[in-house]
Amino acid sequence: MVDSHYQSIIDYLGPNGFLENKLKNFTYREEQLQLSEEVYKAFFNNEFLAAEVGTGVGKTYAYLISAIFWSIETGQKVIISTKTKALQQQINDRDLPLLKKVMAESFVYAEAKGRENYICWNKYMRILSGKKSLNIEEEKFITSILKWAEKTKTGDRKELSLTSNEMSRWYLVSADRKSCLKEKCFYHEKCFRLKMIKHLEKADLIIVNHALLLSDAIVDNSILPEYKHLIIDEAHTFDRESFDKLSVTLSITETLDILNSLISSKNSGYLFYLKNQFPAFSSQITHLIISIERQLEYTEALFNCFNQAFNYEKTYSYNHVLNNNDYDSEWFTELIDVYLEWQHNLNSIINELININEQTNLSDGDNDLTYMLNALIEIGDNAFIILEENLNKEDTIHWLNFNNGNVCELCSSIINVGNKIKEYVFKDLDSLIMLSATLTVNGDFNYFLKKNGLLEYTDCQRINLFLKESPFNYDKQAKMLLVEDIPDPSSPIFESEVVLALEETIKSLKGNILVLFTSRKQLYEVTLQLRKKLKNDNVTLLVQHEDGEFKTLIDKFTNTRSVLMGLDTYWEGLDLKGDILKCLIIVKLPFRSPSEPYSSSWEKYYIKEQKNSFLNYMLPDAAIKFKQGIGRLIRSENDDGIVVVLDTRLITKNYGKVIKDNSPIKSIEKISKQQIQDVINHWFK
Numbered sequence: 001m002v003d004s005h006y007q008s009i010i011d012y013l014g015p016n017g018f019l020e021n022k023l024k025n026f027t028y029r030e031e032q033l034q035l036s037e038e039v040y041k042a043f044f045n046n047e048f049l050a051a052e053v054g055t056g057v058g059k060t061y062a063y064l065i066s067a068i069f070w071s072i073e074t075g076q077k078v079i080i081s082t083k084t085k086a087l088q089q090q091i092n093d094r095d096l097p098l099l100k101k102v103m104a105e106s107f108v109y110a111e112a113k114g115r116e117n118y119i120c121w122n123k124y125m126r127i128l129s130g131k132k133s134l135n136i137e138e139e140k141f142i143t144s145i146l147k148w149a150e151k152t153k154t155g156d157r158k159e160l161s162l163t164s165n166e167m168s169r170w171y172l173v174s175a176d177r178k179s180c181l182k183e184k185c186f187y188h189e190k191c192f193r194l195k196m197i198k199h200l201e202k203a204d205l206i207i208v209n210h211a212l213l214l215s216d217a218i219v220d221n222s223i224l225p226e227y228k229h230l231i232i233d234e235a236h237t238f239d240r241e242s243f244d245k246l247s248v249t250l251s252i253t254e255t256l257d258i259l260n261s262l263i264s265s266k267n268s269g270y271l272f273y274l275k276n277q278f279p280a281f282s283s284q285i286t287h288l289i290i291s292i293e294r295q296l297e298y299t300e301a302l303f304n305c306f307n308q309a310f311n312y313e314k315t316y317s318y319n320h321v322l323n324n325n326d327y328d329s330e331w332f333t334e335l336i337d338v339y340l341e342w343q344h345n346l347n348s349i350i351n352e353l354i355n356i357n358e359q360t361n362l363s364d365g366d367n368d369l370t371y372m373l374n375a376l377i378e379i380g381d382n383a384f385i386i387l388e389e390n391l392n393k394e395d396t397i398h399w400l401n402f403n404n405g406n407v408c409e410l411c412s413s414i415i416n417v418g419n420k421i422k423e424y425v426f427k428d429l430d431s432l433i434m435l436s437a438t439l440t441v442n443g444d445f446n447y448f449l450k451k452n453g454l455l456e457y458t459d460c461q462r463i464n465l466f467l468k469e470s471p472f473n474y475d476k477q478a479k480m481l482l483v484e485d486i487p488d489p490s491s492p493i494f495e496s497e498v499v500l501a502l503e504e505t506i507k508s509l510k511g512n513i514l515v516l517f518t519s520r521k522q523l524y525e526v527t528l529q530l531r532k533k534l535k536n537d538n539v540t541l542l543v544q545h546e547d548g549e550f551k552t553l554i555d556k557f558t559n560t561r562s563v564l565m566g567l568d569t570y571w572e573g574l575d576l577k578g579d580i581l582k583c584l585i586i587v588k589l590p591f592r593s594p595s596e597p598y599s600s601s602w603e604k605y606y607i608k609e610q611k612n613s614f615l616n617y618m619l620p621d622a623a624i625k626f627k628q629g630i631g632r633l634i635r636s637e638n639d640d641g642i643v644v645v646l647d648t649r650l651i652t653k654n655y656g657k658v659i660k661d662n663s664p665i666k667s668i669e670k671i672s673k674q675q676i677q678d679v680i681n682h683w684f685k
């Protein structure tokens, strides 16, 4: 590298460098310095970089230092996107302030946040001037934020220290896309969200989360200033989040709520208010009310077509991906007939509302009418995309979400999101850096590159690949036990065998155990049996969905000897150092359910490509998730622990080797349930 800042990076991150001398917990790591150089090289050469770096390398400082120097040198902005708001806050509230303090170079950073974080002046002032009626609880909430609202300089809800119950009424005053009056807003100059956006223009580094980055790129480009350099941390989930963001939904509840708010049954709906305010429009509004009543019936009829076709039990709350049989069936033809009437009537309602709005000039200061109009337009647009535009396209899928046996949402998305990510986010970038501890399958980046639409960049050699294993000594710090006398997960006695294995582990450790599940039903069944067995033991069982929210469970797990059992969210993002977590139990290999829309989308894609979807999608996806789960165990050089795997397919199936080999733990032992206690006791003696 020829650039002068290369030396600066060494000065900061190198052995005996500034950071090692100035920051208490900072240790020089060769891998970190190499990563930082690679990141800088990508900026310098207008290249893309995909980097997998194991836990403990210190990737955050590696890319922050490079981004700071690049931005200082060129005056160009670098956007840093993280998956979770927690990491976004950690970078914004801890890492960057620390670097700013110890670095001689001056730089500006800012956090980009979604509009729902900010108070909307127009909504707030309408409430204060009595233009919106509130119930007692809502009034209490407004009273509790009065002082803050008068003196806040940011308008950011994070400054409020109210309970989550009190904050549940934040929606009354929060900025939102559908109700924003934009340049027509009387408080435009004072708008906190717009101030935040202006502030971003002055920043060298902008910290954002994936959801906001994607919304901005896909929906309206209204938040982030123009940028050419993007760092995506926790990049292993970026395609999945893109799939969700690119999905379009028609929700029965949202549709009925909006319609009802216009004509609520006690004659107190918005249109009755309008009728009183503008008697001259009385007959027009009466006609509109009749159309809305009809629209309510059409909406019920539309969703009833699905409910009659799929007569699921009242407890069913999953999804169903529509297939060719569904599209060819009689009920689907009827559904389309109902939909066409529904859409036609909705369009006339929207036109009528626009008419009234134009004649009364109401929406000039009225968020409510703006919100309702925008919401109805969006509902109509979404239904059009789902039931007309996307319907016969080969590269889309449709699915239904159920709640208690009834269809609550109709959704559609595209298959192979990679092409769309490229189009919306990557296409115009000069440099892109994607990092995570889990991008590859046994060192191969192809699965990740394919999912994210980056494979073609390898052909023109625009993308560099960087792979560094964790500096931790896994051979000494961890061991994996494969319990081989448990039947296959499809066996009816699998859950009771899992309970026996858990009991053995608990007898030995009495707590500090994390058990990872892949199915809610299985978690429920195992919990039921285990609670009975542990009744007289002095061990606390903490179960997701039963014993509290994520943060509560983690706090309890950290402070008591307990066994924590959870699903998806516990497979990643947990950072429990030291003795808090001694043993990690993986109940089943983390294959996604093939009926999940995201899995179905890839299955459809590979069928179309005449390729094996299991080998190309299901297996690499599970191997990466397995590695993510394993990654919870060893979080520092001083940690040690045991992983116990209760799914014998890891031993008996050929594909088990792919998953096993992708794990950083190479010390593996096959044991029986009876041996669990001895082996664990021996490990920790």
Ligand code: SF4
Binding pocket: 119, 120, 121, 122, 123, 175, 176, 179, 180, 181, 182, 185, 186, 187, 188, 191, 192, 193, 194
């Ligand atoms: S511009 Fe939009 S968000 Fe800002 S105060 Fe006005 S209505 Fe609210």
